[in-house]
Amino acid sequence: MFYICQAPGCGSRAATRYGIYCSSHKAQLRRHGAIGQRAITKADLKLYRALVAARLEKNKDKPLLTQLEARWGAVLTYAESVREEARRKPMVRYRREAAIEMLRIGKNVQPGDVIETVLAMYVMQDQQPRCFKSDQAFRTQKVRRVRGLTRLNADAWTDAKTGKRKLVYRDLGQRTVTIMGGWIAEALGPAGIMFARLERKDHEKKQEALLAFRDALGSME
Ligand SMILES: [Zn+2]
Structure with missing residues (x-):
């Protein structure tokens, strides 16, 4: 049955x-990452990336971006050490796979692109929490968007019959995604949460100003 x-x-x-x-x-x-979870697209993230980019620009005289780039660099250094370790001794497949995937992203994508995308995901999660069915869904979508910055989730191969190049999209296992998501969160999560908080504050300030303006209009004689 x-x-x-x-x-x-x-x-x-x-x-x-x-x-x-x-x-x-x-x-x-x-x-x-969850039943009923839809893919977060590049278009979905566009507005939030713009907010993040604007805030980074606003803070460009502070060492913020340099520090974030250093944190991302540290993730790649760590991934490199994991890959080396995997060459020397047996290791859980997911960990090795996560390291290799991170290094491929590191090689193909500008650090600034990764940082903007990851921070934008946190801002989106804060402003549209219903777009994410669970923490695992958020983690999975975050990893998907970062991988989406390159074509590396597609393996190219040549069709023997037609001689045409084809792309095969490779899905990573949940455990690999969880490990990658964890490394990304550790490096950029605190900044992501801070960016989300600041965006919310700015939004509330605008709302307050609007209400104060309405009050002023209402009390006019
Ligand atoms: Zn079903």
């Missing part, structure tokens, strides 16, 4: 005998 997929409103057969989700919901969970 088979179980029915537990995703709301699905009703398909579970993918495996003891599984709780059908194959498409299983894939969604792996790819997006």
Whole structure:
């Protein structure tokens, strides 16, 4: 006997005998970090990236960006040491995979791009919390957006029959994503939370100014 997929409103057969989700919901969970989680796109993040870029610009006389770049650099140095360690002795596959993936991102993407994207994710999470079904979904989407800065989630290969180059999009396992998400959060999370808080404060200030203006209008004689 088979179980029915537990995703709301699905009703398909579970993918495996003891599984709780059908194959498409299983894939969604792996790819997006939660059932019902939609992909956060580059377009979704655009506004938040602009806010982050503006704040970095506003603070350009402070060593903020340099420090963030150093923190990102430290993640890459750490990933390098993990990769070296993996050459010398056996290691859990996910850890090695996470290190290799981080190094590929480091090689292909400008640090400033990674930083802006990650901080923008924190601001978006703060302003649109309903866009993220869970912490794991947020972590997964954050890693997805960072990987999306390069084409590295696609492996190119040549079709023997047609001679055409094809791209195969590779999904990382949940555990690899969790490790990567953890490293990114450790390096840039505190700044992300701070940026989100400052954006919120600015927003509240604007609202207060608007209310004060309305009050002033209301008390006019
Ligand atoms: Zn399903």
